[in-house]
């Protein structure tokens with residue numbers, strides 16, 4: 001081998017030796033690899049699953065054991081379907097159980113109908129940011145500031161990869177994607193929905209929601 005080639009390999013190796021520990025330290029590298037290779041996620045420091053069908057399937061003890069102390073929750077199609085037809089089974093009791101265990105919770109919603117966000121914020125007794133403009137990280141950072149928690153101690157839970165999962169990644173938080181509660185698809189969801197959402201499993205129970213009993217007439 002030529003000396004030039006050896007020098008090139010040596011410089012490349014020493015450069016990688018400097019960059020990789022920094023990337024690993026700021027946890028970018030594991031996340032980048034995790035996006036490309038799902039198998040890597042199994043060896044990530046988090047003990048919890050990265051996908052679940054419904055909120056109630058997420059084991060709160062596993063979150064706690066992984067060092068999670070805060071939960072950022074999506075509203076539409078995660079807790080309640082955006083057409084107000086379905087409520088995620090056991091979501092309300094899961095939230096109160098999380099509170100009892102000492103988790104700090106926050107709702108981040110991109111929803112345009114503010115009265116719905118206000119209703120769920122009051123009903124669940126959780127602070128909400130709306131519109132959150134996910135995936136941009138400003139709202140995530142604001143929520144973490146209020147909770148006084150670092151990104152590694154906060155899990156983001158939602159049904160959409162392009163807003164919740166990607167937003168969590170931009171903010172440096174781990175995330176869990178839940179299946180989307182059934183809802184009328186928007187035009188772009190008809191084209192790209194399968195890439196950003198997981199359909200609600202056919203064998204899972206659905207809870208009807210009666211918005212007329214909940215929302216004030218506007």
Ligand SMILES: [Mg+2]
Pocket residue numbers: 074075076077078158159160
């Ligand atoms: Mg959603």
